[in-house]
Amino acid sequence: MALNMNAEVILDFAFALVAFISGIITLIKPNTRKIHSLHFIRIAIFIGGISMLLDGISLLILNIPLSIIEGFLNFPIALSLIIGVNYVLKENYNSFGFIVTFGLGILLLYVGFQPGAAEVQFQEGYFRIPWIGLFSLLTTILYMIIMGYIFYWGIKTVRNAPFLIKKEAILFFIGITLYSLTSIVFYILYEFTSVFILVSTSIAIIGLFIFTLAITIEPKLLYILPFTIYRIVVKDNQGYPLFDYDWSKSQVSESMFTGFINAVQLMSEELIKMGGLLDVNVKDGILILHESEYITVGLAASKASKLLRDSVTKFTFDFESKFQKQLKERCRDMKEYESAHELIEKHFSNFPSRLIPSKTHPLLLTERLLELPYTVEKDLKKIVPERNDFEFIKAEIFRSPESSTAGFFSLYHEIKEELDKLKTQNNEIEMK
Amino acid sequence: MPYDIIQASEVMEHPSVQSVLEIAKELIYQHKTLNTELLYNTAKKKLGIPRRGLLSIIQTLLNRKILVEGSKYTKDTVMNNRFRRILYEFIKKNLGTHFSLIKSELDINSKEKNISPGRLIWHLEMLLKFDFIKKVKIKNYTLFLPSEVSADEGIIHFILRDEINYKIINKLLDSNLIKVADIYKEIEEKRELVYYRVNNLIEIEILLQKNVDNKCVMINPKMNKILKNALRKS
Numbered sequence: 001m002a003l004n005m006n007a008e009v010i011l012d013f014a015f016a017l018v019a020f021i022s023g024i025i026t027l028i029k030p031n032t033r034k035i036h037s038l039h040f041i042r043i044a045i046f047i048g049g050i051s052m053l054l055d056g057i058s059l060l061i062l063n064i065p066l067s068i069i070e071g072f073l074n075f076p077i078a079l080s081l082i083i084g085v086n087y088v089l090k091e092n093y094n095s096f097g098f099i100v101t102f103g104l105g106i107l108l109l110y111v112g113f114q115p116g117a118a119e120v121q122f123q124e125g126y127f128r129i130p131w132i133g134l135f136s137l138l139t140t141i142l143y144m145i146i147m148g149y150i151f152y153w154g155i156k157t158v159r160n161a162p163f164l165i166k167k168e169a170i171l172f173f174i175g176i177t178l179y180s181l182t183s184i185v186f187y188i189l190y191e192f193t194s195v196f197i198l199v200s201t202s203i204a205i206i207g208l209f210i211f212t213l214a215i216t217i218e219p220k221l222l223y224i225l226p227f228t229i230y231r232i233v234v235k236d237n238q239g240y241p242l243f244d245y246d247w248s249k250s251q252v253s254e255s256m257f258t259g260f261i262n263a264v265q266l267m268s269e270e271l272i273k274m275g276g277l278l279d280v281n282v283k284d285g286i287l288i289l290h291e292s293e294y295i296t297v298g299l300a301a302s303k304a305s306k307l308l309r310d311s312v313t314k315f316t317f318d319f320e321s322k323f324q325k326q327l328k329e330r331c332r333d334m335k336e337y338e339s340a341h342e343l344i345e346k347h348f349s350n351f352p353s354r355l356i357p358s359k360t361h362p363l364l365l366t367e368r369l370l371e372l373p374y375t376v377e378k379d380l381k382k383i384v385p386e387r388n389d390f391e392f393i394k395a396e397i398f399r400s401p402e403s404s405t406a407g408f409f410s411l412y413h414e415i416k417e418e419l420d421k422l423k424t425q426n427n428e429i430e431m432k
Numbered sequence: 433m434p435y436d437i438i439q440a441s442e443v444m445e446h447p448s449v450q451s452v453l454e455i456a457k458e459l460i461y462q463h464k465t466l467n468t469e470l471l472y473n474t475a476k477k478k479l480g481i482p483r484r485g486l487l488s489i490i491q492t493l494l495n496r497k498i499l500v501e502g503s504k505y506t507k508d509t510v511m512n513n514r515f516r517r518i519l520y521e522f523i524k525k526n527l528g529t530h531f532s533l534i535k536s537e538l539d540i541n542s543k544e545k546n547i548s549p550g551r552l553i554w555h556l557e558m559l560l561k562f563d564f565i566k567k568v569k570i571k572n573y574t575l576f577l578p579s580e581v582s583a584d585e586g587i588i589h590f591i592l593r594d595e596i597n598y599k600i601i602n603k604l605l606d607s608n609l610i611k612v613a614d615i616y617k618e619i620e621e622k623r624e625l626v627y628y629r630v631n632n633l634i635e636i637e638i639l640l641q642k643n644v645d646n647k648c649v650m651i652n653p654k655m656n657k658i659l660k661n662a663l664r665k666s
Contacts, residue, residue, distance in 0.1 A: 163468075164487050217484070245495060341495070355494045355501070359469040362503030365456050369498065384550035393554050399505050401561060402463050408557040414574060415531045415553060421572045422532070 003060050006126040011201040012056030018205055019049030022212040029219035035307065035350060036091075038223050040084030041153075044146075047077045058129055067118045067129040074142040075105035081146055085153045089226055091306055101145055108138040123194040130194070143187065147180040154180070160224045162248075162354040172214035172221045179207025223350045227303035230285065232312075232348075234319060234340070235261055235296050236332065242295065243319075243337040245344050248354035260287050261298045277313060279304055290316045294327040315347045370398055376405055383412055444496065451479050452489045456499065465504060510562045515547070516555050520564055523576050527665075528590030530573045531556075570636065588655065588662045591638060596621050596629050601659060604639065604651045612647045 023045040030038060051073035058066035078101045083093040111117060117135035120127055131139055154176030161169030186200035215221055234243040239262055260280050280287040286304045290297045290312050297316045301308055319340060320327065326336050372380065372394060384390045397405050444450075455475050459466050468490060475486055493499040503509065511517055522538060523529060529537075531552075539546055556576060559565045568575045568583045570590060577586035591597045599619040604610060610618070616626035630649060633639040638659070639649045651659060 164491060246497075249501065353491055353495065355491070359472070360467050361501070363456075363466045363468065363471070363494075363499045364502040365453075365460050365466070366498050366500055369453065370457065370460065384548060386548055386550075389548045389551045392551060396554060396558070398460055399502065400558065401504070404557060404561050407561055408554055411557050411560070412550065412553045415549075418530075418572055418574055419532065425572065 004062050004127050005060065007198055008126075008128070008201070009056045009059050011198060011205065012052045012059065015201055015205050015208065016049045016053035016056065018208045018212060019045055019052060022208060022215070023049060025212055025216050025219075026222055029216060030222060030350070035087075035223050037084045037087035040080045040087065040093075041222065044077050044080035044084060047073055047080065051077065059127075062120055062127055062129065064118050064120065064129055067131070068112050068135070071118070071131055071135060071139045072109060072112055074139050074146065075101075075108055078142045078146045078149075079105065081149050081153075085149050085156075088153065088156065088223065097145065097149070101142065104138055104142060104145075108135070108142065111135045111138060128194065140187075140191070144184065147184045150176055151180040156226060157221055157224045160226050161221065162352045163358055165218045165220060165352055168214050168218035169221055169224075171217070172211060175207045175210030175212075175214055177207070179204050179211060183207060220350060220352050224352065225305070225307075225350075227301060227305065228354060229308065229348070229351050230300040230302070231257070232297065232299045232315070232344070233257065233261065234337070235298075236327065236330070237294060237296065238330075240332045242323075242332065242334060243340045245341070246355060247348075247351055256282060257287065257298060257300055260289060261296050277309060279309070288312050292316050292320055294320055311347045315343055318343050318346070364399065370394070372397065379409060383409075444492075444498075448479065448481055448485070449489050449492065451475070452481075452486070453493065453498065455479075456493075466499075471499075505558070505562070507562050507564075510558055511564075513555070516558060519552075519555050520559055520578075523559075523565055524578050527577060527581060527662075528575050528586045528588070528593065530575050530590070533593075534576065571632070582658075584655065585658050585662065587636065588638065588658050589665075591633070591636075592662055594629070596625055597633065600626065600629060600633065601638070601651070602663065604649065605656075605659065605663070609642055609648050609650045612649055615649075 023042055026038065026042045026045060051070050054066050054070040054073070057063070058070060079098070082095065082098045082101055086093050086095050086098065111134045114135075116132055118129050118131045120129055122128075123130070130136065154173050157176075158169045158173040183200045183204040186196045186203060190196040190200055229247045230249070231244065231246045233241065235241050278289045278291075280289065281304070285300055285302045288299045288301065288304070288309055290299075295316065297312055297319070299308065299312050322340070322343065323337055371377070376397075377394075380393060381390060384393055393408075452471070452475050455478060456466060456471055459470060459474065464470065471490060472486060475481065475489075476483070479486075481489070490499065511520070519534070519538065522534060526533070526537070534556075535547070535549065535552055538552070556565070559576075560567060563579050565576050566579050566583075568577060568586050570587050573590065575586050575590050577583070592601065596619070599621065600615060603615060603618055612627065612630050615630065616623045619626065630639065634641055634649065637652055638655050640652045642648045642650055
């Protein structure tokens with residue numbers, strides 16, 4: 001049997017290859033794998049690869065049933081993708097888009113089994129198997145839905161990506177845009193002239209390749225959630241802080257956060273009996289509090305999430321296991337718990353840090369690492385012997401204009417001289 | 433050892449992290465405004481660490497609170513300090529105040545009891561530096577005034593804090609010209625105390641001498657309006 005080898009077949013196989021590579025990368029790269037959204041998006045990518053592989057094979061051997069099966073695959077691709085994106089946005093699979101797609105998918109299956117859904121035709125110098133009539137219309141609508149959802153996911157990701165991975169997020173978005181918007185324009189043109197299918201597939205391959213490159217560099221792009229986590233705090237059951245970690249500047253006030261942790265500790269026994277987990281809704285976000293035998297863990301976030309609750313529970317469990325010895329000995333030195341950063345990496349690696357809002361955002365170095373010039377330090381210690389005052393002024397010096405230190409010393413001497421004179425003057429008056 | 437694969441607990445000891453820290457210190461000592469872009473570019477140039485590794489180091493320094501959000505003070509941010517705001521409000525409310533008075537009043541009335549002289553002077557210097565206040569020298573005193581208040585007005589408020597000065601000026605505002613020798617009788621204060629103050633008031637040109645032989649004094653007409661305003665406020 002002679003094979004119907006042509007450019008479209010080659011492009012289909014190339015697309016399938018890139019899609020499989022992309023799917024494998026989404027499987028091996030992320031540190032946190034048990035994420036619903038990622039799971040469904042990965043399924044969509046793999047089925048997408050299979051779909052293009054079937055398209056290539058059906059064209060190569062001019063097999064109509066295979067071509068129709070390829071058309072059917074638009075249904076699971078669209079469903080998986082919608083579920084994935086819905087999970088990203090609201091941690092729930094259901095949406096209006098899901099129901100519509102489900103209905104269209106059932107109709108597609110029905111129409112696909114009717115005679116004449118696809119046929120072999122000679123187009124643009126080679127044999128092709130275009131879908132016909134209602135089957136063609138339904139596959140096109142599902143294809144549009146798929147591309148629409150992909151583009152929407154791309155927009156959401158690039159908008160929510162923190163500054164540190166913005167560059168990769170833009171690369172990701174370029175890939176997504178090429179893959180969805182640009183290729184869809186040529187797909188529409190293909191409805192008029194079949195040669196545009198080659199352009200559309202080529203652009204989709206380039207887009208998918210860029211997408212794969214971006215997620216290889218930064219796998220966190222796959223699960224950038226539209227909410228922010230601010231901070232996690234671990235306290236022992238006496239209320240002493242053991243560990244804290246910030247992802248971004250918190251909207252939930254420190255006093256409120258500490259207050260709730262203290263309140264939870266007061267009702268610890270009852271809470272542990274209930275599973276230890278408590279959500280507290282506050283005006284600017286939510287506090288997830290987890291009470292266990294030795295510690296209370298509090299996490300502040302902008303929105304409640306099952307994923308977050310699970311992560312807090314697992315973090316609490318691992319924290320207690322890792323520091324069992326210190327916790328039993330009632331060790332309260334925060335340095336002893338420094339290595340809990342590893343647990344943050346383990347359980348919260350899918351939440352990118354947003355501590356730096358922009359590259360030009362001003363920063364300071366903690367004053368304990370800064371040293372004053374020797375003479376300044378010596379003179380300052382003479383004037384301000386008390387340690388707290390010294391540290392306060394030292395920290396302020398690094399935040400003040402360059403001449404402030406000289407101005408301070410000069411004002412100090414001026415006032416000292418004034419006080420000495422007044423003292424002498426008062427003494428003289430008393431003597432008289 | 434590549435930065436990505438070292439244990440979280442060992443991160444701070446990693447040579448690359450230490451090098452980035454040194455660069456951050458250097459930039460701060462050079463009085464440059466530190467930000468991610470400057471630190472990243474400088475460290476990239478000097479250390480040649482790959483982008484992601486360098487960004488991870490900066491991220492770690494932020495997470496460990498070695499690098500903290502904040503900037504050099506500006507006129508807007510310098511007042512974020514609560515005590516500095518209280519101090520400024522005090523100077524605004526108590527025109528013509530001086531160091532000893534500020535210290536004793538704030539020791540009594542503010543939540544920060546017994547603030548050290550060094551710390552108080554630092555706050556005053558910051559208010560001076562950012563032009564919230566100005567200082568005026570009068571005799572042995574350095575007065576602190578809000579920038580918008582004129583030196584004359586500040587001095588008058590300072591003068592009027594003294595009860596005898598207050599009585600003298602009030603008397604002179606009532607009767608335009610008066611003999612120095614009569615003042616102490618009129619205000620019922622000790623002669624030498626009144627003479628001492630009148631001489632001071634002449635010296636700082638709040639009072640003018642008329643009929644030198646009769647030793648009469650009057651309010652300097654230039655000061656009349658300010659004095660009346662100050663008396664109304666006091």
